Amino acid sequence: MTKPLTILDIARLAGVGKSTVSRVLNNDARVKDSTRVKVQAVIDQYGFLPSKSARAMRAQRSGVVGVIVAKLSSNSENTALTGLLNTLYAKGYDAAIMESQFSQLKAQAHLDVLKRRNVDGIIFFGFSGCDLSALAPFAPNCVVLAVDSDDYSSVSYDNQGAVTQVMAHFYEQARHPIAFLGIDEQDETTGRARANAYLSFCETHQLPVHLHRCEMSLHAAYDATTSLIGPHTQAILCASDTLALGVAKRLQTLGREDIAIGGIGNHDMLRFMFPRAVSVELGYHQAGQHAADLLLKQLDDDAPVISHWTQPCHLVTP
Amino acid sequence: MTKPLTILDIARLAGVGKSTVSRVLNNDARVKDSTRVKVQAVIDQYGFLPSKSARAMRAQRSGVVGVIVAKLSSNSENTALTGLLNTLYAKGYDAAIMESQFSQLKAQAHLDVLKRRNVDGIIFFGFSGCDLSALAPFAPNCVVLAVDSDDYSSVSYDNQGAVTQVMAHFYEQARHPIAFLGIDEQDETTGRARANAYLSFCETHQLPVHLHRCEMSLHAAYDATTSLIGPHTQAILCASDTLALGVAKRLQTLGREDIAIGGIGNHDMLRFMFPRAVSVELGYHQAGQHAADLLLKQLDDDAPVISHWTQPCHLVTP
DNA sequence: CTGTTAGCGCGTTCAC
DNA sequence: GTGAACGCGCTAACAG
Secondary structure (H helix, E strand, O other): OOOOOOHHHHHHHHOOOHHHHHHHHOOOOOOOHHHHHHHHHHHHHHOOOOOHHHHHHHHOOOOEEEEEEOOOOOHHHHHHHHHHHHHHHHOOOEEEEEEOOOOHHHHHHHHHHHHHOOOOEEEEEOOOOOOHHHHHHHOOOEEEEOOOOOOOEEEEEOHHHHHHHHHHHHHHOOOOOEEEEEOOOOOHHHHHHHHHHHHHHHHHOOOOOEEEEOOOOHHHHHHHHHHHOOOOOOEEEEOOHHHHHHHHHHHHHHOOOOOEEEOOOOOHHHHHHOOOOEEEEOOHHHHHHHHHHHHHHHHHOOOOOOOEEEEOOEEEOO | OOOOOOHHHHHHHHOOOHHHHHHHHOOOOOOOHHHHHHHHHHHHHHOOOOOHHHHHHHHOOOOEEEEEEOOOOOHHHHHHHHHHHHHHHHOOOEEEEEEOOOOHHHHHHHHHHHHHOOOOEEEEEOOOOOOHHHHHHHOOOEEEEOOOOOOOEEEEEOHHHHHHHHHHHHHHOOOOOEEEEEOOOOOHHHHHHHHHHHHHHHHHOOOOOEEEEOOOOHHHHHHHHHHHOOOOOOEEEEOOHHHHHHHHHHHHHHOOOOOEEEOOOOOHHHHHHOOOOEEEEOOHHHHHHHHHHHHHHHHHOOOOOOOEEEEOOEEEOO
16 A cells, blocks of 8 residues: 655656646646656656645545436346446546435435535436425536426427327327326326327327326336237237336237337337337437436536436337 | 425424534434424424535445346346336435446446446346456445356356256156257356356266257247257257247147257246247346345445355246 | 745644 | 644646
8 A cells, every 4th residue: 555646746756846747647738748748658657647625725626426216136227327326537527426216315315425425416317206496506517308398408308209100100000099008197208298198199190099197117007018018909009118018928928929028218128028019219318318418518618507418219119 | 396405404394403403314312302392393394405415425335236237127036026126115215226238238238337326336237248347346245147257246047957957857757858948158157057057968968969959038939949859859858948938939830749848947938838838937026136135234234244145946837 | 037935625643 | 522724636826
């Protein structure tokens, strides 16, 4: 455990002053090339790394952004997270990632910790019934993902477009009536927005409505399947690929592979298990990147302005 | 955006000196009760939060541990991560999480960043061909997960036990010969250790060997299935549940549901899609917790001692 | 172009 | 029991 070198050590080793080393570190133009090379050589030789703690303290910014996801095990969330992290790292930021586990209490506790850590901003993955007002202490340096908000910048998915695209796909193939499996209306996006898009499509195209809701789980979808199937049902659209996997499995055991299945999220597993299923790529990865970009732009900006982005989606067919 | 108060502001507001406030913050006993109450009142009133950056710089420790996973989308890794984070947060530490994406280069870059951040320790999720020597600058404050190491503390899975348990299960049911689908031998754990356990079991029990290897993916497993099936094959054991899912799907399409299937990892999706499959719970969550505990113990310890833990596993049958 | 100086916010001596 | 002074590693302002 040798003590790490400081900028002063490097200065002495290179026979220059502290600030010259600092200038080299920060690519300040006002350094003679020969000096720069000399200093850089010493830096490289000793593998010197300037302390971020000291920089953070000096600059009053930690270079860390807090990220609160609901569940790391969620495919959508960890995909978005990967995109987000790449962007953050590329710009020299680090992330403090925490799980809310769909609990407002946990989210609040994490926000308190992040506040103490002087994080420069927050990226918050919304969930059913989350209270965005807890983000107020960080305003305007926060971005919410997967939910809409007037108060903060947001990146949301095209719930309506996703549903409409699958519906149109089935409709054009004359695969109707189409049933819909959604989740609790309390969930504004996956729950309400997607169901509404379904209802709206049915109305516009004069299709009968078969809407059912269940918990967001494979088993719940599996169990709900029978109540979705009417005498003429030709297709079932599910509010998420997880639900679609549950339904597809049930249809398989029922030998009802005549019924088409659609999901939302473009989950690898759905594509693999049920290649005939259609799904919608919501663009989790890009959404994550965009959220990070948005936040970083706000951080750099002198007069941050909140903005809203809806991630484009596209149908994925076999 | 009002500028946050400093310890000096609080001191003035409370009519005391900086260091008294500092003592109150750190629960130093040498403060008169009446003063403590007075100072605490001011702290509460203004919601003062001492800057972690300044503390980190002063104390030369950041209260942050770096965590390098291979891929967040991996079920095993994000499950372990969840366990790990809970433990860290409970003890007041934060985590800086980064993805190596199975690349030694990325891992190295992340380690450099973490070094500059003065993280107090590292938890590293091993992957095929990773070079643990990159962790040297952090020794002995690191723990590696899912791989063995003599140089650092480690938490590993019971690869041999897992394979043996499934093999024994099939054997007792007289479901043999048993084929095995593994991955590249370059991977010491999922690849070599599990294959060796299979070979060893076959030898001990005088079973014929049908071993095949493929990439770690659903599709690769799907494609490899046919070369696994011999004329009398009664069961197939896969080195992971991902492989098992691929194989099970192929068997399903082949109508060979007479062949039993076994996996390792206890993935929800395998249980749901193929309820008859057996798998082994490796204890990802507890392993994550244990890794965090191990690291924190080493950090607190004056004379840290590296230790090794093998996470117990258990068979999961329908 | 480069060295010197003065803090950033906090914890830790050392005096009182 | 308490306050003043110093320094952690770094950058910015000011000299030279």
